[in-house]
Amino acid sequence: MAAAGKNLSKRQSGEVANKRAELAAARKDAPNPVWFKPVMFGFMLLGLLWIVLYYVTSTTLQLPVPAFGNSNILVGFALVIIGFLMTPWWK
Known part of the structure; x- marks a missing residue:
């Protein structure tokens, strides 16, 4: 049994x-969900804009976050890297 x-x-x-x-x-x-591609490209563009905004305003206002100082560059690159890490799953 x-x-x-x-x-x-x-x-x-x-x-x-x-x-x-x-x-x-x-x-x-x-297939990927509808939101996947816009989020992926959004991270990449947001990171790029973050870095460009910091470089343009670094002598006067130090935008986007003045308290971060030069770490704003790292934040921008982190956002771009998140977008690039999403690319292997894009179909």
Whole structure:
């Protein structure tokens, strides 16, 4: 009796593994959500604008965040990098 139950659970776990593999394949082929591309390019452009705004105003106002000082450049590059890290998942 115990052996039959054991085989049944193995069969069920195999079926579950197959279903998971099918779902993973379907997700892999699925297109990106509508918001993905605008967010990706938005991060890239926001980072670029952040850096340009800092360079243009660095002698007077030091915008976008005066308290950051030269770290504004790092914030801008971080935003750009986030956008570029999203590109491998763009379909």
